[in-house]
Amino acid sequence: MRIGVITFPGSLDDVDAARAVRLAGAEPVALWHAEHDLKDVDAVVLPGGFSYGDYLRAGAIAARAPLVRDVVDRARQGMPVLGICNGFQVLCEAGLLPGALTRNGHLHFRNRDQALRIERADTAWTQDYEAGQRIVVPVKNGEGRYVAAPVDLDRIEGGGRVVVRYVEGNPNGSMRDIAGVTSEDGRVVGLMPHPEHAVEDLTGPSTDGLGFFTSVLKAVVSA
């Protein structure tokens, strides 16, 4: 199983994402944003960071990178794609996920261990969890406030598109405590918190994040 991790200028968490892929039992494959080459991967992770310095809007310029256009095409055919933090912003900007991420409500960067509730345990990236399960992973962002027009939020909720929600405190003012959402087919998931930083006891607050990376192994096999 080959899982690609895209590096953009300004990516920070691509190495941790690749490490999480390896710990889950898959082969991480380094991908470069400017090439039209997905290197025969079975799934793709867009990591955290500050691609293009967050210029224009966070993720806006990366969403127009050559490789991301290829990822969008493959995702529409069912390839699993995970966007973490800046990667989530890129997927929203690319139109693969609904809504948008904006400046935190309190205007401060927020970095802490965060409790989340798994709302959907049937997506390509969350099937190793149970619906309602509480997990703790790091959150670290300045532009992580999930927003959409109220009518769009109703549609997102009504369609069961919320994958994870903040519990025990909302770190950035995200509407309806939304921490992550999925595509209609459940193959594309984006979230602001960082499961890739919670895969080993030595370095994370838990190993709760590993489930995202083990889930996709089954999703690819069953596809």
Place this chain on the structure above:
Amino acid sequence: MPRVVVDVVLKPEISDPQGQAVLGALGRLGHDGVRSVRQGKHFVLDVEGTPDEAELREIAETLLANPVIEDVELHLPTD
């Protein structure tokens, strides 16, 4: 060279914490008459030849603004 201006602001239903912070500062400075501040972006594009309105609208609506949360206004040169 013709100059095209594009203004981008958050849609009214999307809250703007930066604008609210500016409003708070104005209140502390004694400018009590300002009721609301919305912060946006202002792009100035110099383009070759006659501006192609359809192309510029595409640029404004697909890159300069995110239509999910932002409204965009295109100002073509008047001559």
